[in-house]
Amino acid sequence: TIDKLMLSTCRNDQEDVLGDLLKEGSCDPNFVDGAGNTAAHYAAQFGSIGCLELLVNLDDIDFDVKNRLEGDTPLHKAVQHQSEDVPMAVAMVEILLEAGADPNIENRNKLTPITLVNPQNKELKELLEQ
Template sequence: MSDEGASNNELLLAACKNDQDDMLDDIFKEGGYDINFQDGAGNTAAHYAAKHGALNCLEKLVNHDDIDLDIKNTVEGDTPLHKAVVYDEDPELALAIVELLLEAEADPRVQNRNQLTPLQLVSPQNQEMKDLINSAVVAYQVGDDDLADEENYEDDEDDIPSDDE
């Protein structure tokens, strides 16, 4: 091990584990990090932020252009969204984290090693979170293909000759 201390990648994980968004700002300014860096267990900064209820850090992470919110860790095959839905220290905070991840386009359909989606890990009593994830799943099922078809249909209307032609 070098005498230089922790790398910026390691500091990135530590900042998100402890919700130290000021430290995260410093790392972002300094550079020399990989936003999708994975530790030995395959966890990214987003995994740690979701697991530890670090909403401030997660807000900064999801605004990073290169972030991949669907990376699976190597132990359970969990994504940050899987981690967020089982965060049980503060149900309102957990809901805010899940909502943020979904708005940032984390895929709610990804299965972990046990073939479980984040929705399947939600506590049966947490109807609000289940509804939120269900809405996101429906949005993914509608998908861009359906939107593209609608646009093509509108374009086709322009090709209909008018009575004047």
């Protein structure tokens, strides 16, 4: 379906394709897959910052959706990206916070995004504490 294609573009950082899909208005940016992940979850998990930037400019998108497995929001996923790429994680967290993502939501393990921050990662910690 067109909504699954949207998720795929966010997994693979295909912001040009995502841009076209969003322009056509044929996909639902709040669509969730079987695991409860939205396009923003995919973009944050896979470091697709271009896609995330397109998503935050949409009006009716919810960035506080918890997925079914971990109960993670896109912000949880962005913080977890620090294990692969700290500057990318910081950039994505900034984008999500500016878009109004709630840093105080707990996942299934009662962890908020800030509790997932590596203690050495002062920049990310300070960002979430603001």
